[in-house]
Amino acid sequence: xxxxxxxxxxxxxxxxxxxxxxxxxxxxxxxxxxxxxxxxxxxxxxxxxxxxxxxxxxxxxxxxxxxxxxxxxxxxxxxxxxxxxxxxxxxxxxxxxxxxxxxxxxxxxxxxxxxxxxxxxxxxxxxxxxxxxxxxxxxxxxx
Numbered sequence: 589x590x591x592x593x594x595x596x597x598x599x600x601x602x603x604x605x606x607x608x609x610x611x612x613x614x615x616x617x618x619x620x621x622x623x624x625x626x627x628x629x630x631x632x633x634x635x636x637x638x639x640x641x642x643x644x645x646x647x648x649x650x651x652x653x654x655x656x657x658x659x660x661x662x663x664x665x666x667x668x669x670x671x672x673x674x675x676x677x678x679x680x681x682x683x684x685x686x687x688x689x690x691x692x693x694x695x696x697x698x699x700x701x702x703x704x705x706x707x708x709x710x711x712x713x714x715x716x717x718x719x720x721x722x723x724x725x726x727x728x729x730x731x
Contacts, residue, residue, distance in 0.1 A: 596651045603650065607643040610636045627678050634671040641667050 614636040621629030642664040649656035 599650045600647060603643050603647040607640055607647060610640040610643060614640055627675060627682060630678060631671075631675040634675060635668075638664070638667045638671050 614633050617629050617633035617636060620626070621631075621633050642660065645660040645663050646657075649660045
């Protein structure tokens with residue numbers, strides 16, 4: 589197996605995992621949005637659906653010509669525009685019909701996401717040394 593084949597295999601595995609996670613979030617947030625009558629949760633679900641579609645297209649494009657990757661990027665943009673239009677139509681419908689979201693479901697879905705995010709280490713965190721230097725400067729400013 590060549591180095592390129594190995595890299596493509598790794599890309600495919602990563603894309604497949606991310607695709608499954610986004611699809612699961614789409615289903616969970618979609619059900620929560622429908623139960624709560626919440627445009628915000630439905631918009632989040634549609635965003636995850638769009639991401640899932642893009643990851644699927646990207647998964648299919650791994651190892652193919654550059655034109656596939658270009659088409660995948662274009663499809664991503666088009667899907668986001670379509671879903672944005674759908675969310676705007678839903679907001680308009682809710683404005684005209686006067687429906688009100690169910691708060692407890694929205695809070696439960698939002699709170700669950702916050703707990704999961706707090707356990708995941710952030711990629712953009714500063715290295716330990718830089719963080720210590722920053723804390724030292726902050727301590728000097730407070731004195």
